[in-house]
Amino acid sequence: MQKIGLFFGSFNPIHIGHLIIANYMANYTDLSEVWLVVSPHNPLKRKDSLLNMYDRLEMVNLAIDNTDRIRASDIEFRLTQPSYTIDTLVHLKERYPTKDFVLIMGSDNLVTLKKWKNYEIILRDFFVYVYPRPGYDAGEWAEHPRITFTETPLMEISSTFIRNAIKDHKSVKYFLPDKVLDFIDKKGVYL
Numbered sequence: 001m002q003k004i005g006l007f008f009g010s011f012n013p014i015h016i017g018h019l020i021i022a023n024y025m026a027n028y029t030d031l032s033e034v035w036l037v038v039s040p041h042n043p044l045k046r047k048d049s050l051l052n053m054y055d056r057l058e059m060v061n062l063a064i065d066n067t068d069r070i071r072a073s074d075i076e077f078r079l080t081q082p083s084y085t086i087d088t089l090v091h092l093k094e095r096y097p098t099k100d101f102v103l104i105m106g107s108d109n110l111v112t113l114k115k116w117k118n119y120e121i122i123l124r125d126f127f128v129y130v131y132p133r134p135g136y137d138a139g140e141w142a143e144h145p146r147i148t149f150t151e152t153p154l155m156e157i158s159s160t161f162i163r164n165a166i167k168d169h170k171s172v173k174y175f176l177p178d179k180v181l182d183f184i185d186k187k188g189v190y191l
Ligand SMILES: Nc1ncnc2c1ncn2[C@@H]1O[C@H](COP(=O)(O)OP(=O)(O)OP(=O)(O)O)[C@@H](O)[C@H]1O
Pocket: 008, 009, 010, 011, 012, 017, 018, 021, 105, 106, 108, 109, 133, 154, 155, 156, 157, 158, 159, 160, 161
């Protein structure tokens, strides 16, 4: 069965930190593809500075630019908001019965995992590949049979950093792909 890694995020905007993880997971693990799932609204985040989901999806598509093994997904646009990961996983499993879905997350997410809707069901029915984030180790999840810890390289930048830099009229060249930067410049967003 084809193993697909699902990397969920607001991608507001997508940056090279996200892209390095997607590339690593798609090419250096047993996954055959990684889907970048654009979440309209993360249940644990405020909506204030969130760009509309279509612009965020477009930036993801510009960033991956038809790269092999990496795709963008708008599946959550059609599901109830805020976007609960378990609902999306169940929906995808029904829609693509021949694919095996693996959840990709950073070790920082493990700290709040118990606050996620139906996290026990996520861990009962799905495998999770975790990449390291500085300051967050495996903790209580180190020996969990459904969780695999990967050695993805670290790149400590965030979308918040990029949004603040743009607001301050600082250059964010190299932090995100040029095509995404052009899109942000042309649309005049995050200012
Ligand atoms: N530099 C990075 N390295 C590894 N993981 C990252 C990095 N930046 C974000 N992530 C992870 O990618 C996933 C999606 O991220 P998200 O779209 O929320 O981006 P973010 O940069 O954390 O955004 P924000 O700064 O707006 O909170 C999250 O699980 C987040 O922890």
